[in-house]
Amino acid sequence: MTSRFAPGGGAAGPAIAMAAGQLGLADPVAIERELTSVDIDGLTRWFELAGTAARAMSLGGGRLGDVLGSLAAGWSSPAPRVAVMRLWETANACSATVRGQVNAVDVTCSTLRHTRSLADGRTAAAETTLRQLGWHMTEDLLTWAALHGQLASVTAILATASDDLEALRARNEAALHDLAGTLRNDPREPLADLMPMAPAADGPSGRFYPDGTPAPGSVAGASPRQALQAVDAFNTARLTADLRSDDVATVLMALGVMGALARARDNGAEAALLVYESAGSRGQGRAAISVGDLAGADNVAILVPGIGNAPAAMADAVSDAATLRAEAQRQSPTDATAAVAWYGYNIPLSSIAGVPVSPVTAIGNAAAATDDSNARSGGAALMTDLAAFRQLAPGNARWVAIGFSMGSTTVSAAAAGSGTLDDVVLLGSPGASTEVRSAADYRAVTPEHTFVTSFEQDPVTHGETDLLAALAGAALRFPPLTAPFGPDPATQAFGAQVIDAPSNAPDVKVHLDLGLLDPLGLTSVLTNEVVDLAAHHRQDNYLGGGSLQAVAAVVIGHYADVPIKPGR
Amino acid sequence: MLTEGARMTGELLVNTALLRMAAEILDDAGILFAQGAGRHEGSPLTDDSLGRSAVAREVIESASRRVLEAMDASGRIAEAAGFTADRVRAAAASFETAEAMIGAPR
Numbered sequence: 001m002t003s004r005f006a007p008g009g010g011a012a013g014p015a016i017a018m019a020a021g022q023l024g025l026a027d028p029v030a031i032e033r034e035l036t037s038v039d040i041d042g043l044t045r046w047f048e049l050a051g052t053a054a055r056a057m058s059l060g061g062g063r064l065g066d067v068l069g070s071l072a073a074g075w076s077s078p079a080p081r082v083a084v085m086r087l088w089e090t091a092n093a094c095s096a097t098v099r100g101q102v103n104a105v106d107v108t109c110s111t112l113r114h115t116r117s118l119a120d121g122r123t124a125a126a127e128t129t130l131r132q133l134g135w136h137m138t139e140d141l142l143t144w145a146a147l148h149g150q151l152a153s154v155t156a157i158l159a160t161a162s163d164d165l166e167a168l169r170a171r172n173e174a175a176l177h178d179l180a181g182t183l184r185n186d187p188r189e190p191l192a193d194l195m196p197m198a199p200a201a202d203g204p205s206g207r208f209y210p211d212g213t214p215a216p217g218s219v220a221g222a223s224p225r226q227a228l229q230a231v232d233a234f235n236t237a238r239l240t241a242d243l244r245s246d247d248v249a250t251v252l253m254a255l256g257v258m259g260a261l262a263r264a265r266d267n268g269a270e271a272a273l274l275v276y277e278s279a280g281s282r283g284q285g286r287a288a289i290s291v292g293d294l295a296g297a298d299n300v301a302i303l304v305p306g307i308g309n310a311p312a313a314m315a316d317a318v319s320d321a322a323t324l325r326a327e328a329q330r331q332s333p334t335d336a337t338a339a340v341a342w343y344g345y346n347i348p349l350s351s352i353a354g355v356p357v358s359p360v361t362a363i364g365n366a367a368a369a370t371d372d373s374n375a376r377s378g379g380a381a382l383m384t385d386l387a388a389f390r391q392l393a394p395g396n397a398r399w400v401a402i403g404f405s406m407g408s409t410t411v412s413a414a415a416a417g418s419g420t421l422d423d424v425v426l427l428g429s430p431g432a433s434t435e436v437r438s439a440a441d442y443r444a445v446t447p448e449h450t451f452v453t454s455f456e457q458d459p460v461t462h463g464e465t466d467l468l469a470a471l472a473g474a475a476l477r478f479p480p481l482t483a484p485f486g487p488d489p490a491t492q493a494f495g496a497q498v499i500d501a502p503s504n505a506p507d508v509k510v511h512l513d514l515g516l517l518d519p520l521g522l523t524s525v526l527t528n529e530v531v532d533l534a535a536h537h538r539q540d541n542y543l544g545g546g547s548l549q550a551v552a553a554v555v556i557g558h559y560a561d562v563p564i565k566p567g568r
Numbered sequence: 569m570l571t572e573g574a575r576m577t578g579e580l581l582v583n584t585a586l587l588r589m590a591a592e593i594l595d596d597a598g599i600l601f602a603q604g605a606g607r608h609e610g611s612p613l614t615d616d617s618l619g620r621s622a623v624a625r626e627v628i629e630s631a632s633r634r635v636l637e638a639m640d641a642s643g644r645i646a647e648a649a650g651f652t653a654d655r656v657r658a659a660a661a662s663f664e665t666a667e668a669m670i671g672a673p674r
Contacts, residue, residue: 034619034620035619038617038618038619039612039613039614039617039618042612042613042617043613043617043618043631045612046611046612046613046631046632046635047631047635049606049608049635049638049639050634050635050638050639052603052604052606053604053605053635053638053639053641053642054604054638055604056600056601056602056603056604056605056642057601057604057641057642057645059600059603060597060598060600060601060604060642060645060646060649061597063593063596063597063600064593064594064597064649066593067590067593067594067597070586070587070589070590070593071586071587071590071656073583073586074582074583074584074585074586074587074589074590075581075582075583075586075587075659076581076582080590080652080656080659083652084594084652087645087648087649087652090645090648091601091645094638094641094642094645098634098638098641101634101638105631108627112618172619173621173623173624176618176619176621176623176624176627177623179627180623180626180627180630183627183630183631183634184630186634186637187634187637187638187641188637188640188641188644191641191644191645298633396633396636396637396640398629398633422629446615448615448616448620448625449615449625557626557629557630557633558626559622559623559625559626559629560621560622560623560626562622564622
């Protein structure tokens with residue numbers, strides 16, 4: 001940069017920014033700083049690696065051409081020549097895609113450089129003009145302008161600077177938008193036809209489950225696909241054994257998970273049983289089912305359910321996972337997406353889903369719905385399972401954790417702990433857990449990668465749940481907690497990306513006229529809360545319509561397609 | 569034996585020396601392909617390297633992924649070239665063994 005001033009107008013920057021704000025103009029200082037601080041060299045350097053790959057594929061392809069003569073003369077069968085030709089075509093196709101992306105980056109960088117040079121010093125130039133009018137930066141700019149009859153001139157100078165910089169920013173955004181489109185293609189796509197030529201997979205190697213509760217990643221030395229097959233086979237064997245159990249809860253869970261697996265495979269999708277731990281009289285058990293080819297996935301979404309669920313009844317969650325995966329594939333056909341229905345934490349009120357447990361366990365499980373204790377322990381379990389799941393997928397896959405209701409509290413608690421996630425999505429959240437005060441407290445993900453959908457009609461997201469939980473919790477503990485699920489992640493103060501999407505359920509309002517029995521109409525208010533809860537606070541409502549499209553766009557990393565609005 | 573492509577219906581003619589030469593060229597090609605899958609220190613880009621807008625973050629996200637995929641593609645093609653070379657060499661060795669057993673020149 002060649003500016004004589006620090007980016008953004010130097011010493012007079014704050015005065016100019018303040019005056020622009022008072023005039024309702026976009027802050028020219030902030031825009032200039034944004035435009036001049038883009039890391040063009042970093043992007044260029046990074047894509048030099050892609051350029052090297054493109055050249056290597058091109059050179060290697062050229063060398064393959066030299067093979068054809070020897071093969072034709074050395075073997076009368078056309079088969080080896082066909083194989084080499086396919087390799088050559090694949091290399092050329094991959095190289096062409098990468099070259100296209102490298103060129104697109106070059107073009108975009110050229111635009112970014114140009115706008116950077118035009119933006120650099122633009123605010124300083126405005127400052128110079130203002131000084132020529134007689135303004136000194138120790139004076140409040142607009143007060144000085146009003147006193148000296150220069151308000152029109154000052155407004156024009158600031159408006160021009162602001163407009164100029166906004167136009168440059170729009171040019172940048174357009175260039176980045178074009179680049180985002182080009183970068184949506186996976187350069188490895190042509191390799192799909194080549195894979196039959198690749199070395200055949202050997203049987204799984206490594207140590208297999210020395211005890212009864214293995215982590216999936218324990219298949220040491222195996223490829224993701226081999227490990228996935230081994231884990232699925234092992235868990236399926238446990239499930240099959242549970243079908244013969246004397247414990248009703250154990251059999252019910254096994255049957256439920258078996259049904260969920262069948263649902264996952266209904267549409268021809270691949271499915272695998274990633275976690276299976278038996279239910280019994282002392283607990284609801286744990287299960288996780290992946291929909292789609294996890295071993296070949298570019299993106300993996302993990303769905304965490306809310307209260308009133310149990311592994312014994314996870315078929316609907318598997319359908320939601322399939323729906324999310326289908327939408328992600330629709331938006332980005334060249335990326336492979338898998339979705340995992342994760343029933344891996346002690347879900348409160350699981351008896352609603354028909355889990356027969358002992359009375360003591362049932363009371364403890366119901367009490368857990370009054371605070372975030374299960375969500376916090378569930379968050380740690382989620383990150384442990386996720387670390388194991390990573391061994392079953394490609395190393396560069398994106399991992400997005402999506403939680404609904406208490407599941408969102410669990411995902412939030414997970415993000416506050418160790419490990420990494422590419423994105424988190426909190427749907428219909430009663431609170432982000434008491435582990436965090438804002439998205440800035442997350443260790444696994446940044447606020448820019450934290451997304452929240454809270455339908456305005458959903459009472460759970462408005463603190464009613466806190467109120468009810470506090471009332472219920474007051475009977476169980478002293479003193480009662482005022483925000484037992486933590487802060488509302490849909491507020492501006494929380495600092496997440498709030499998704500702008502409407503509820504898919506119709507608004508139904510009930511009016512109950514009980515006359516003297518209810519002079520304040522409280523029964524109607526309460527009834528409408530219950531109606532709203534039933535209609536709007538549903539996982540399939542949050543994974544439908546515009547909300548589904550937005551969540552799928554997050555899963556595949558198409559952030560530009562995610563509509564965002566200011567928080568509450 | 570390679571199984572890709574059309575079936576042979578005519579006389580089989582093989583020159584194993586040329587097949588070994590073809591395998592060496594395939595190995596050369598594999599080395600060239602592998603140069604595209606070199607080591608790296610990871611993406612130098614951070615979330616707001618290109619600004620804080622959604623499209624800027626999407627570009628960062630895609631850029632990080634696509635470069636790795638390009639390198640992965642080059643590496644996988646290198647593997648396929650090496651594998652094909654091995655198969656051609658194995659075929660040559662099989663022909664030579666068969667020829668030695670039959671004892672008749674081809």
